[in-house]
Amino acid sequence: MNAIADGDARVRLEDVHLSLRGRAIFRGLSCRFPRGKISVILGGSGAGKSTLLRAIGGLVRPQRGVVTVAGVEVSRLPEHALFEVRQRIGMLFQHGALLDSMSVFDNVALPLREHTDLAPPDVAAEVERRLTAVGLPGTGAMFPRELSGGMLRRAALARAIVTDPEIVLCDEPFSGLDPINVRRIEKLFGTLNLQLGLTLLITSHHIPSSLRMADQIVFLLEGTAISGSPAALRHHADARVSGFFAAELDADAENGEGA
Amino acid sequence: MNPIQDLGLRTVTLIAHLGRLTAFVVEIGRNAVRPPWRVQRLVDEIYDVGVLSLAIICLSGATVGAVLGLQGYVTLSRFGAEGSLGAVVGLSLVRELGPVLTALLVTGRAGSAMAAEIASMVTTEQLDGLRMMSVDPIDFVVKPKALAMLIAMPMLNALFIVLALFGGYLVGVQLLGVDGGTYISSMEGSINLEDDIAGTLLKSVVFGALVGMIATYRGYTSEPTSAGVSAATTGTVVTGSVAILLFDYVITALWGV
Numbered sequence: 001m002n003a004i005a006d007g008d009a010r011v012r013l014e015d016v017h018l019s020l021r022g023r024a025i026f027r028g029l030s031c032r033f034p035r036g037k038i039s040v041i042l043g044g045s046g047a048g049k050s051t052l053l054r055a056i057g058g059l060v061r062p063q064r065g066v067v068t069v070a071g072v073e074v075s076r077l078p079e080h081a082l083f084e085v086r087q088r089i090g091m092l093f094q095h096g097a098l099l100d101s102m103s104v105f106d107n108v109a110l111p112l113r114e115h116t117d118l119a120p121p122d123v124a125a126e127v128e129r130r131l132t133a134v135g136l137p138g139t140g141a142m143f144p145r146e147l148s149g150g151m152l153r154r155a156a157l158a159r160a161i162v163t164d165p166e167i168v169l170c171d172e173p174f175s176g177l178d179p180i181n182v183r184r185i186e187k188l189f190g191t192l193n194l195q196l197g198l199t200l201l202i203t204s205h206h207i208p209s210s211l212r213m214a215d216q217i218v219f220l221l222e223g224t225a226i227s228g229s230p231a232a233l234r235h236h237a238d239a240r241v242s243g244f245f246a247a248e249l250d251a252d253a254e255n256g257e258g259a
Numbered sequence: 260m261n262p263i264q265d266l267g268l269r270t271v272t273l274i275a276h277l278g279r280l281t282a283f284v285v286e287i288g289r290n291a292v293r294p295p296w297r298v299q300r301l302v303d304e305i306y307d308v309g310v311l312s313l314a315i316i317c318l319s320g321a322t323v324g325a326v327l328g329l330q331g332y333v334t335l336s337r338f339g340a341e342g343s344l345g346a347v348v349g350l351s352l353v354r355e356l357g358p359v360l361t362a363l364l365v366t367g368r369a370g371s372a373m374a375a376e377i378a379s380m381v382t383t384e385q386l387d388g389l390r391m392m393s394v395d396p397i398d399f400v401v402k403p404k405a406l407a408m409l410i411a412m413p414m415l416n417a418l419f420i421v422l423a424l425f426g427g428y429l430v431g432v433q434l435l436g437v438d439g440g441t442y443i444s445s446m447e448g449s450i451n452l453e454d455d456i457a458g459t460l461l462k463s464v465v466f467g468a469l470v471g472m473i474a475t476y477r478g479y480t481s482e483p484t485s486a487g488v489s490a491a492t493t494g495t496v497v498t499g500s501v502a503i504l505l506f507d508y509v510i511t512a513l514w515g516v
Contacts, residue, residue, distance in 0.1 A: 059391070083393040086391055086392070089391065091388070097384040097387065114392065114394050156388075
């Protein structure tokens with residue numbers, strides 16, 4: 001297990017048991033995500049990576065255990081109280097989850113309009129700044145249906161970070177992206193983390209990028225978590241963990257996407 | 260599972276649904292009476308429900324009125340009472356056919372679209388996206404849609420009735436030769452403002468609230484799959500139509516309108 005002190009953990013899960021539709025996803029999962037660091041959550045398909053982010057965001061509730069975000073225990077909070085905690089969290093969903101009835105500009109502007117008193121010109125400037133940061137300048141007038149998968153995810157990332165949250169949860173941000181866009185998003189995560197001190201929690205299947213940017217890796221295995229530095233997990237004693245890295249890196253090397 | 264257990268499970272499921280529906284409606288009501296008012300979103304939804312239903316309402320209204328005129332004339336002429344055609348057409352439309360048929364048509368066109376839109380937002384995690392931005396989906400998505408249905412239904416009902424009266428006039432007076440003055444005066448004399456007009460307004464408001472509530476609830480609580488979207492859409496049309504007919508009977512029985 002990792003050696004992060006309680007005071008450093010921005011997100012903490014203790015003995016979490018969670019079942020969805022009769023299937024046990026977590027069986028006593030415990031892990032911590034340090035403040036101002038990039039943590040990558042890895043694991044096989046169906047291991048519960050997305051569910052872990054949803055539990056942290058309060059979108060699913062564990063049957064047992066404690067989920068603490070920024071010092072607040074979220075797993076038992078009523079919905080209206082969760083809204084206060086969520087203002088400190090940005091979330092990038094796997095398929096973007098942009099509102100398809102609104103333009104990209106309105107999507108990114110939505111959190112600013114809802115939670116700040118910024119004047120319309122300031123909102124416009126802030127939105128354009130964020131869209132430029134994710135490599136999508138001048139796309140504000142487009143609608144989500146007009147964007148490619150990669151563009152959609154970057155627009156969603158702009159929306160997730162537009163209010164400068166403390167914690168950003170990213171569900172498979174590299175899925176389906178070409179290597180150039182993987183590097184672009186990876187660089188953006190690094191910049192956000194470095195300049196704003198964001199705590200980033202990223203689920204991914206992309207081992208090369210995970211090894212490059214992660215300060216900590218949380219590996220989900222049979223409903224529990226194994227945490228450690230990228231180097232430690234890559235050479236972990238449990239063959240299921242080290243084997244996962246080896247298999248994924250071999251596959252990437254065959255596809256010409258080596259680290 | 261034996262039949263008794265099955266019945267028990269179904270009963271418990273139904274009661275749980277009713278409880279969730281009540282909580283959902285209370286939540287919509289609570290959001291409706293406090294800011295933010297979301298006027299632009301409400302106007303957009305009224306456009307979707309109202310303006311986009313105009314063609315089907317106008318065409319159906321005129322057709323129903325024409326058929327009523329024709330059927331009424333054939334029946335009344337057996338008793339030599341063609342002069343009462345205006346009263347028969349007017350009363351049937353205002354008291355019964357106007358609000359019920361409008362509500363059924365709006366359920367099929369706008370209610371199903373509303374349920375499908377919300378259900379697909381569930382499937383594509385758009386509602387979860389709103390929650391994670393600390394934006395209440397009931398306030399942002401559901402409230403404007405339910406209120407739009409409540410506001411648009413009486414207006415569409417009024418339009419349906421006007422077009423149907425016009426259709427009845429065209430067939431009865433212009434085609435079948437009933438005297439125009441008699442047609443209008445018998446209609447004027449039989450329709451009462453307090454009972455009939457207030458009754459049609461009451462029915463259309465109740466039906467608007469019902470359809471808005473059912474469509475948004477079915478969409479909001481749908482399974483996040485394509486089958487869930489389909490079930491929400493079908494469920495809205497079936498449940499909405501049955502609820503309209505049931506409440507039509509209840510309102511008529513209780514208030515005589």
